[in-house]
Amino acid sequence: MNTVELFVGAGGLGMGVSRAGFKPIAVIECDKYSCDTIRDNRERGVDLVADWPLTEGDVREFDYSPLAGKIEMVTGGPPCQPFSIGGRHKAEADARDMFPEAVRAVRELQPKAFLFENVKGLTRSTFTSYFEYIRLQMMYPEITPQPDEEWSDHLTRLERYHTHGRPNELHYRVVTRVLNAANYGVPQRRERVFFVGFRADLDVEWAFPESTHSYNALLWDQVKEGNYWEHHEVPKRERWISERAKRRAEKLDEVPAHKPWRTVRDALVGLPDAETDPEAAEAFHNHKFQPGARTYVGHTGSPYDLPAKTLKAGVHGVPGGENMLLRHDGSVRYFTVRESARLQTFPDDFRFHGSWSETMRQLGNAVPVTLAEFLGRDIGDHIASCAANNDH
Incomplete structure (x- = not known):
């Protein structure tokens, strides 16, 4: 066709x-x-x-x-x-x-x-x-x-x-x-x-x-059964769940029919951290640490254990911090281009042309x-x- x-x-x-x-x-x-x-x-x-x-x-x-x-x-x-x-x-x-x-x-x-x-x-x-x-x-x-x-x-x-x-x-x-x-x-x-x-x-x-996927199914996996954390081998001290999410999870009486929402952590499986291990990151296209990320009111990034916020075509000026990763300890860093591509479900062999800001614009506009x-x-x-x- x-x-x-x-x-x-x-x-x-x-x-x-x-x-x-x-x-x-x-x-x-x-x-x-x-x-x-x-x-x-x-x-x-x-x-x-x-x-x-x-x-x-x-x-x-x-x-x-x-x-x-x-x-x-x-x-x-x-x-x-x-x-x-x-x-x-x-x-x-x-x-x-x-x-x-x-x-x-x-x-x-x-x-x-x-x-x-x-x-x-x-x-x-x-x-x-x-x-x-x-x-x-x-x-x-x-x-x-x-x-x-x-x-x-x-x-x-x-x-x-x-x-x-x-x-x-x-x-x-x-x-x-x-x-x-x-x-x-x-x-x-x-x-x-x-x-x-x-x-x-x-x-x-x-x-x-x-x-095919739902938030309730993710909450069941994270709060009710804990399979999510065990699958990713996440230490208990790093298993952050908001009180609001816990309350919602407690109201679930049976296993949801959908698959769990996929999270940032799910998406980044197999990718080395470009900030802490830049040498290993070189094996992946467009996977280079970009410095300068910071938080302020309303600009807090995407939590590791939820789906990311909507990637946008703006970069440093994006008001909600959509192009940043928020770790469990409250620290943030920018997503690399490769990580952003994972969030947009592009294959790893697909390489983006241009500067970091230009490639992030391409990704922010993509389906x-x-x-x-x-x-x-x-x-x-x-x-x-x-x-x-x-x-x-």
Whole structure:
């Protein structure tokens, strides 16, 4: 099954769907450093990107016509900068917002499905109307904005089209949901909104897959049974659990059905500490100690025995200390790039190009590979099932 990968960045979403069985026919990214990362790994023969047909450039200039009719899925994380709902935002004319380009790809390629990801902030009440505008554009990609038409007027036309209904024309059945990556086996509490659409003529019945991991299961493992600590050979003096977590654990009456959330400690198994053992750390790509971490009010880092906080594209200025590790004794240090890659479930043989701050930006913008694979596999199964039914 073929895909077109838009706004690919360092490749987390694309690598995940490739692992799920899709083959990228076009991979598009404008950021030089991200492209250097992909090219470096491609030249080194890293499995998931070895055959990626990368285009470094503006997606607005990409010609999809040679690929029309050959694509099963379009994926990407369109950049969507803050904007004023009350201003003269003109949808496709606004250079800050790349959702119109995602819609153009769907319109011109007419894939069987698409998978788009964006920040949770897009679901805030402030952006309710624009969120609906994005969704309706994805549902009816052929209803394009008119010259000089403001997005709110285009939204009105889309609403009228939606309620009137023209089932024989190109349209997609679209569902959206905010997912926490920790609930799908990623060692990071990362919440993002996902848009998934299937072409309506396929008549696919689909819902977001049920979560596989939970906080309650981790608490059961840590507090009720203690297996977590024994597995990691953690001395009792270092087994830190908050009183609030203990109270929650005591209310659990039976073993949770889910797997435990994966923690920072789980993610870093096998990695030497780059601060205390820099020589051993040299055996791993991008695993170099970065000095300068410190705590202050509201800036405390990610506890060792919970999933990490959401990695962000900022570095020193990230307000919650998301890019720092918080040890049991209260000390902190920055995550190395390799550790951050583990938290985003990138494979260890994948090397990031650029300075520490630049590579952390790439990682902060990425979709966890494991989550992308999980969603991609489920979407792919439904596409394949639909094809098999049509064959009969």
